[in-house]
Amino acid sequence: MRALICEGTTVDSVRLSDDVELVEGPGPRQVRVEIKAAGVCGSDLSCVHGKYFMPTPLVPGHEAAGVVAEVGSAVTYCEVGDHVVLSTFGNCGHCGDCEAGDPGNCPSSMGGLRQPYAEGGRPLYNFANIGAFTQQTVVHENQCVPIPKAVPLTVAALIGCGVVTGTGAVFNRARVRPGDTVAVIGAGGVGLNVIQAARLAGASAIVAIDRVEAKEALAREFGATDFVTAGGEGFDMAKAVQSVCPGGVHHAFEVVGVPELLAGAMAMTRPGGNIAAVGVPDLSATVTYPFMALHQNKSLLGIRAGGARPRRDFPMLADLYLRGRLELDRLVSRTAGLNGLAAAFAALETGAEARTVLLPWD
Numbered sequence: 001m002r003a004l005i006c007e008g009t010t011v012d013s014v015r016l017s018d019d020v021e022l023v024e025g026p027g028p029r030q031v032r033v034e035i036k037a038a039g040v041c042g043s044d045l046s047c048v049h050g051k052y053f054m055p056t057p058l059v060p061g062h063e064a065a066g067v068v069a070e071v072g073s074a075v076t077y078c079e080v081g082d083h084v085v086l087s088t089f090g091n092c093g094h095c096g097d098c099e100a101g102d103p104g105n106c107p108s109s110m111g112g113l114r115q116p117y118a119e120g121g122r123p124l125y126n127f128a129n130i131g132a133f134t135q136q137t138v139v140h141e142n143q144c145v146p147i148p149k150a151v152p153l154t155v156a157a158l159i160g161c162g163v164v165t166g167t168g169a170v171f172n173r174a175r176v177r178p179g180d181t182v183a184v185i186g187a188g189g190v191g192l193n194v195i196q197a198a199r200l201a202g203a204s205a206i207v208a209i210d211r212v213e214a215k216e217a218l219a220r221e222f223g224a225t226d227f228v229t230a231g232g233e234g235f236d237m238a239k240a241v242q243s244v245c246p247g248g249v250h251h252a253f254e255v256v257g258v259p260e261l262l263a264g265a266m267a268m269t270r271p272g273g274n275i276a277a278v279g280v281p282d283l284s285a286t287v288t289y290p291f292m293a294l295h296q297n298k299s300l301l302g303i304r305a306g307g308a309r310p311r312r313d314f315p316m317l318a319d320l321y322l323r324g325r326l327e328l329d330r331l332v333s334r335t336a337g338l339n340g341l342a343a344a345f346a347a348l349e350t351g352a353e354a355r356t357v358l359l360p361w362d
């Protein structure tokens, strides 16, 4: 089968192979999934750049939807033919954290390194428990969340990372309430989901901040009430936000994954407010901030994948989409075959679009 393989720490080190085979399972609780659509997320670019220190050769990709092709002997949660959104959580399903409803806190949630594929006998790792830039993969049944077949798989793929990361930050972690004010730094694939979730939660002002002025129209379509173009001489992000929301916002979401922007988010938050660290920088990054920026009863929220409960959140998001309450179609800027990864990475680097979705069978 076809797959993208990364062997270095540059975009050029990713190549397309026609000679990849699955060499694992499905074991008793595993599922073989035909990947029908896989979004290209900023984390894939970070992975390929070596910022997550993943071993190679590796199949990147982690935001995916597909069809269940085969189930292990003990699988009960999904069946052959189901349309599923894949979860990156490797949670066990039966520890205290899983039982408490926090699968992202499970000790095994980050998953172990697996090599479910090989190219010419040489084992290949998978990224983020999935490795989606291929035609088929094998995952644990906990990672396969069935959704209604009425949701096109091209948009369903985004639910697994970009959508749940953005909406979950609002619903599960910051818990935005009606009338709250919100600032969102970065109006890309994830930021647009923070914006539309804040609108669903009833936020009054939603201030989007982005360096690309052309994103204003899309940000407003998703619910931004105000737009600030970042950059330029003497630009002060906190001042710009406070000119819209005097005294600061109740919630500031940093979605880009730049430590300095996280410190900036603190400065624009009012006393008692939340600073939500949604974006993921180089995993060895250090964040520094002035003590007083957080002192007045503010909360700095670490957030992995929207604090998601995939089995609850994925079907809920699919339902909101089917009822016309959640916009997913306009998040897909482009579709392409697996050979479209380089162009998708280039678009991510310039911040020119929301999402490219790769269709591995095209």
Ligand SMILES: [Zn+2]
Pocket (backbone or CB within 6 Å): 041, 042, 043, 044, 062, 063, 161, 162
């Ligand atoms: Zn992602």
Ligand SMILES: [Zn+2]
Pocket (backbone or CB within 6 Å): 091, 092, 093, 094, 095, 096, 097, 098, 099, 106, 107, 108
């Ligand atoms: Zn667990």
